[in-house]
Amino acid sequence: MKSSKSSGKISRNESVLGSDQEPETTELISNMHQGVSNILVAVRCRPLTKKEKEVDDFKTVQILDGKLVIITEPPGPVNKRLNEKKYAFDFAFGENVSQQEVFNKTTMFLLEGVLSGYNATVFAYGPTGAGKTYTMLGEVDKLGIMLMSFIELFTRIEVLSNEREYQVKISYLEIYNEIVRDLISPSSGYLDIREDPDKGITVSGLSELVATSPQEVIECLRLGNKRRTCEPTEANQTSSRSHAVLQILVEYREKNTGIETEKATGKLSLIDLAGSERAANTKNRGIRLIEGANINRSLLALGNCINALYEANLKGTKTYIPYRDSKLTRLLKDSLGGNCRTVMIVCISPFAMFYDDTHNTLKYANRAKNIKTSSERNVVNVTYHISKYKDIINDLRKEVLELKKVLMKKKNSPKNLDGFENADKYESELEGHMQKETKTKKMYFEAVKSWDELQEMILTRECELNDARYTHGNDNNVVLSINDQVNRLKKSIAEQEDKVGKMNSQFENLEKVRKEIQESWEGLPEDLTKTLKITLQQHIIALSELENEQLKLHEKNQLKQKDIYIQILQNQLRDRIDNLEAHSLNNQKSLKQEKFFLKNFETNDGNAKKNKVFNYRLQGIKSKNSYVRSEDTLPPLSPKYVLNKNPHKKESKIPRYNSKYQEDISSASSLTDLNLIHPNSSKNIHKKSTGKIKRKVKKPFDVSNSEPEFTRPKQLPKISDKFYMSPYVKRSNEQKKNPFAKQHNVKYGVMIRGIEKFN
């Protein structure tokens, strides 16, 4: 038996079976297949449990766009401000993401490789109680990755059984306190890890079960898990204190080849790691503390190996990888790095009390993510990739030239015409198509650029509009003119979004055509296919380079918009503080008027005249505030804040009350005790009360409680990290759909689509 993990070939079956993957996964697979990336890092955040919700329902984790994890430090007595940190990963799964989706995106694609002789590893990492066992093993009606892998494996084997003869073997072990134990046959005692020159890493005496159906495996896992070392800890009632390693060996040989073929073996290691929490947090003592130390030791060793592999990858030299530092890493020696594909599923909890552990886990995962040598999604690394793409394109160009020379020879050779007669046709079809794709992509980016510009314009105009309304009132010509501009801008934005959406679907159609073109190469001579594929790869990389540049520009525009928006919010805040006291007074006044009106007139239907007078008066009071009540607009902004570089120099237009009034307010027992009217107000409809102001109870004036409701925008508009949509633009339901939603290429970096591994 020999492992063929390093063959480097992707078989036909592998690419055929890969077609049912999600588009984003396809890109990641593509990167993995090319060896440019051998670790995929996904984060999964579980929901708060009922018990946790009762203690504190604040969630420290938010997932955005299926890739971004935002961790917020819970507010405490010292830190009143919420500190946020953002991390981007290949995938980020929120609390509602199903087991199936996690499996589809993180593991399903590995099975093709395992069925063709590759090794792959999926491990769940994270603190105690964060959902590792749930993800890997699952629950009765929510099967985890281990069982879903088996179901999928057996389904695929059935499809492939005409061509290949397969045998599936499983072993299940745990590493507890640096001791290896068989979970299938526990009587075998403590086991040793050995390195066999032929077989690679083996565990002597470990039982291997030949599995013929998923049901057998389910039973075996059920029994194995019963034997696993679990103990209740402070953080989890059924905490797994050991690393559980399920290894699936898939052996196959080709059928009907007529000649003797070697057996090839692919190995899938599925690992439910023990919790990564810090000992101090779990209040562990005695044996639990030793366990914790051993757990941390092996996790540290795992982290060190991952780091060393990264270094080795980067330098392109042989580097010492400290596999021997722990049993876990020794066991995984042939399942990490090299041609092996590794998936790390980082489980985290949003519970406020686990904040530190969650944050440390994300930092660990972030380091692992950097093992990638390309396809980095973090925009910070964009420049690095652009330079890299240029090198890759140059290399590919050289390769294409070489191949074309060979091709020319073959084409011109009278002996070997077979299959080459249509070479020119295929080449020009591909070139023509890729030119179309590039043109569409360029048009798409032009449209996004215009959209960005429009967003910036509307933001500025809305600012001016609010201010003009405040200064001149609603019916003023200046206001009407700005309003008109805003409406026109809204229309243009909606049109532009439409355009972007259309272009995006155009591009997606072109991608489908590209796939068809690729499929039409089936059966062509190897040299020709190779040339076509390299030419295609070259185009795709050029396309990615273009995307990267545009992405940078778009990010810049977004930041600009966010800056404007932040300034608007800051101004509002300052205005609110500035206006607070005046509004409080107005509020009181309006409340009293309203009460008075209701008492005297509302029930008296017959007294139309009085009603009219009072309505008129009340409207007069309301009209001043009507625009801030609207859901579409924000509180008034003074130009001094928006446009003036030194906002504090000018006087606020809102009159301040003098110190006497401040004194009255602070000494009033409640706001209803006050009967204050601003002395400068020309719109007073009540005479100043002759009654005495109560000064009995000294109570400080509570600013936050007395802030009038209408000064707050009903709902603060969200700023998406991906595409910032103006909060001012009213959209129909159709328009609300983000036209960029399907745009996988423009996210946290560049993804290269459609590249397949080939020889």
Ligand SMILES: Nc1ncnc2c1ncn2[C@@H]1O[C@H](COP(=O)(O)OP(=O)(O)OP(=O)(O)O)[C@@H](O)[C@H]1O
């Ligand atoms: N995605 C999820 N959706 C719903 N419930 C979940 C999810 N993830 C975990 N849980 C629940 O949270 C609890 C803890 O999960 P689990 O036992 O898988 O944690 P763990 O990380 O394996 O902990 P340990 O390291 O201590 O073994 C369980 O009750 C599980 O059902």
